[in-house]
Amino acid sequence: MAGPSGEHVPGRMNRDLGRAAETALSPPIFLSSVYRCDDPAQAAAMLSGESDGYVYQRDRHPNGDLLAAQICELHQADWAVVTGSGMAALSAAVLATVNAGQHVVVSSQLYGKSTHLLTQHAARVGIETSVVDTFDLAAVRESIRPSTRLIVVETLTNPVLRVAPLEELAELARHARVELLVDNTFASPVLCRPLQWQANLVMESLSKVMNGHSDVMLGALCGRGNRLAAMRDVVSSWGLACSPFDAWLGSRGLQTVSLRVERASQNALRIAKHLQQHAAVSRVEYPGLATHVDFNRTQRLFNRGENGELLAGTMVAFELSDGDAATRFIRAGQEIPFCPSLGEVSTTLSHPASTSHRALSAAQRRELGIGDGMIRLSVGTESCERICELMDRMLVAT
Ligand SMILES: Cc1ncc(COP(=O)(O)O)c(C=O)c1O
Secondary structure, eight states, rough: OOTTSBBOOHHHHHHHHHHHHHHHHOOOOOOOOOOOOSSHHHHHHHHHSSSSOBTTTTTOOOOOHHHHHHHHHHHTTSSEEEEESSSHHHHHHHHHHHHHHHHEEEEETTHHHHHHIIIIHHHHHHOEEEEEETTTTHHHHHHOTTTEEEEEESBOOTOOOOOOHHHHHHHHHHHHHHHEEEEEEOTTTTTGGGGGOOSSSSEETTTTTOOOOOOOOOOEEESSSOOHHHHHHHHHHHHOEEEEEEHHHHHHHTTHHHHHHHHHHHHHHHHHHHHHTTOOOOOOOOOOSSTTTTTHHHHHHHHOOOOOOOOOEEEEEOSSSSSSHHHHHHHHHHTTTOOOOOOOOOOOEEOOGGGGTTOHHHHHHHHTOOOOTEEEEEOSSOOHHHHOOOOOOHTTOO
């Protein structure tokens, strides 16, 4: 396959590799940054998107296309683009839909970096935003201007796990002729497919539970209708594309996402109920508990598992007496790693007041229901008994 000096010899090599690629059970990784073209006409047709095929990695590559096809299937979407991170997917959504001088309605409970992007960076390029409590539909309606193009919400908020009123927001958006963009990262399509509830655009950070192994940064944006060429153009032109190796890892992660999320959701419900019984825990937030403010909505919008049980998610938040108790809890149990991310195959925990929500004042955190003693669990697929046992041990230290 290689010449005497080690250079690639095309022709025979490509035929052999082609056969290997077709028969390999695990898909190959196409690291090539560029592809050979037959002639100028073919190159021009592929570069303009008139004909299918690969020319330059930033535009398209086979591993990205494979991952995009998996996303389409999971979300029942007509098109999907894969990006180098969840933030790149959000950037792609905004850049594709909003111009300078136009306006975006931003949920007051978005991931902090998303709020930062939409309020600070978007403002620098002339995009205006209103930060609104998107659970207050009248407030959303009032905030819409003639220049509004987009409403941005999360399916499940961090860390108190409110469930967005997707049907009502989609209806409101349709009436106002604006688009509803839903960040579905905390839910994943295993729990909820916002396109089914008439959202226009759905984004995921694949760096979390979708990949599930804390070893890639990836994002995805998907939707219905005929927008693939326009979205690919935005991703390529703004340089938001993902690497083939990350896409390959992401594709492998997606093969088990349903299994992992189903199992972790079952664990999360049992852990939430277990924590409710514990004297050191003053409050538990989990949308699968009848005590949760959005329990009825969760039952309507979220999917069911193989045995018909409600899949209410892999995240649980609970409150200890204060920040010192939270610190003692975290220090007592290094078997459950304290890391400010989520979606790993095994259980991890976070402390919103010192990580994801540290930029807010104590008063703003209180308004969102986030005390200094709040712990957020990202529940994994281990034995539930083992997690409860560890939690009990850690709670003794508080
Ligand atoms: C809800 C949500 N959206 C978007 C992102 C950004 O994703 P990424 O880290 O892949 O850029 C995150 C990251 O934590 C997130 O939690």
